[in-house]
Amino acid sequence: MPTLTESVVRSARPRARKYEVTCSSVQGLVLRVLPSGRKVFFLRYRDGDRDVRERLGAVEEVSLAEARAQAQARLLTEAPPLRVAPRPRVGPRVRELAARYFDEHVAVHLKPGTRVAYRAHLRRILAEFGDDRLVDVTPERVERWHASLRTTPCAANNSLRVLSHMFTKASEWRLVPRDHGRPTATVRLYRERQRERFLTPEERARLDEVLRAGERAPTGKPGAISWSVAAAIRLLALTGMRRGEVLALEWSMVDRRHRCFRLPDSKTGQKSVPIGTPVLELLDALERRRRPGVAYVVHSSRGTRLLPGTLGRAWAQLRRRAGLDDVRIHDLRHSAASDAIMSGVPLAVVGKILGHATPRTTARYAHISDAALADAVEAMSTSIAACGRTRRAKGSRR
Incomplete structure (x- = not known):
């Protein structure tokens, strides 16, 4: 039970229903906070069978020190002594x-x-x-x-x-009184910065080089990467899919005719993920490794679903060898979106490819689209200006 302080009194925020903040230093002293924002000090006690709340004054009328003094005096001088109402200790934990x-x-x-x-x-x-x-x-x-x-x-x-x-x-579920409210309602969330990290072409080349070297390394040797982990990372990089979607991908979800993966239950529900020629070529290679009775496209040596922890540990080694210590595996998805936008793909289309539930999620990449547009305008205007200079130069030689 907290001790009422000036800071607690000031920071108490109104809720949809009134609530009380109790004090441990002065028994029975409570601060009632109303939905209107008004705050009032009360002394709570039992008088026989009655639960009494005696008003001491609003915070504008009496200070915390004055309310505390009034409560203590009331409890000490009353004859017979008032018995402070015990706080109920019932209900589930x-x-x-x-x-x-x-x-x-x-x-x-x-x-x-x-x-x-x-x-x-x-x-x-x-x-x-x-x-x-x-x-x-x-x-x-x-x-x-x-x-x-x-x-x-x-x-x-x-x-x-x-x-x-x-x-x-x-x-x-009626486990708390109706007027209890949520004790989290007044707590402010920390500001969260959206972390954006996109791979450059040079970084992609380094990553691919380390990936190929890991595939060639004998099993059990430092830097060795299993074919399934390598395939999972390539699928993440080429499609922009989420890690869980790649690990849950089954052969029954591959639609070669329409060049897509049909995911029955992704984070945003059922969706179709378009795939390009490099992904189809990767699938051809994986098809040759396919084992009878195994449903997953990438799987463990036992034929079970590849675990996130296995992929995560392999990624940690891979990025360290590639000098990409600050790159998370989810950044492969961000990089796929960035590459698509830089290639001129509209934001709305990128959102469909990535399976975003709302345009707002895709809007975080808008600045990349603006940068690509600025580069295009710069190239266009430079080219036009160069043509003008060439014409003027020819005219001056006549």
């Missing part, structure tokens, strides 16, 4: 909510890859709040927890979003 949330929401509605990420967020949440009852999770505690994760802002924000949705479901 966060650990119980997390178990139900995973079983009834995550496992039912989210894809396997997303479930793995949610498990990590839930572990982070349970490490802090696992043994607490839902009613004991306060905005102040959530804010401190979120602040403790500030060195990894993206992970902190995503874990906060999961915790927020957990309390939304808790309200739907």
Whole structure:
């Protein structure tokens, strides 16, 4: 239970429903925050069978120090002494909510890859709040927890979003009082910078050289790369597909006639991924390695689906040997989009190729399109100006 401070009083934000912030230093002192934004100090106690809240004054009328002094005097001088109402200690714990949330929401509605990420967020949440009852999770505690994760802002924000949705479901499932609200509502997310890293033609050449050298190296030797890992990386680079889409790709999804992959269940639902001649040639090579009864285009030595961890470890070695330590495997997707735009492909078409759910996602590449347009205009105007200079030079010689 937090101690009321001037900072806590100032930072308390209004919610859709009124709520109270309790104090541990003065028993029974609470700050009530109304949806209108008005904040009022109360003294809460039990008088016989009645739960009493005695108004001490709004924050504009009395300071925190004055409210604290009034509450202490009231408790000390009243005869018979007032008994402070104990805070209810009932209801489910966060650990119980997390178990139900995973079983009834995550496992039912989210894809396997997303479930793995949610498990990590839930572990982070349970490490802090696992043994607490839902009613004991306060905005102040959530804010401190979120602040403790500030060195990894993206992970902190995503874990906060999961915790927020957990309390939304808790309200739907009637696990908390209706007026409890979400303790995450007033916590501000960290600003997340969109990280953009695109491979240059020279970097692509280095990557391909290291990839080929790894394929030629004997199995078990330093730098050796299995054919399946090499194929997965090439598919990522040539198509701009997501890692999970490539690892889940099955031969039944390959439509050579229409030159596309037909994915029944991608991140954005069912979609078709167009493929070019280099991909078809790669598929021809992979077809020769195809094993009876194995559904996956790229697979482990046992014929099972290639694991993200296996691909990730191989990529870490590959990029280090290529001198591309800052390049993530997902940057291959960004680079494919960048190359398409620089080649003159419209943003809307790039969005269709990558399978973006909304144009807003593709809009992050707009500056690349603008740069390509600027280069084209520069080349055009330089060419026109050069023609003019040539004509003037010819005229002066006459």
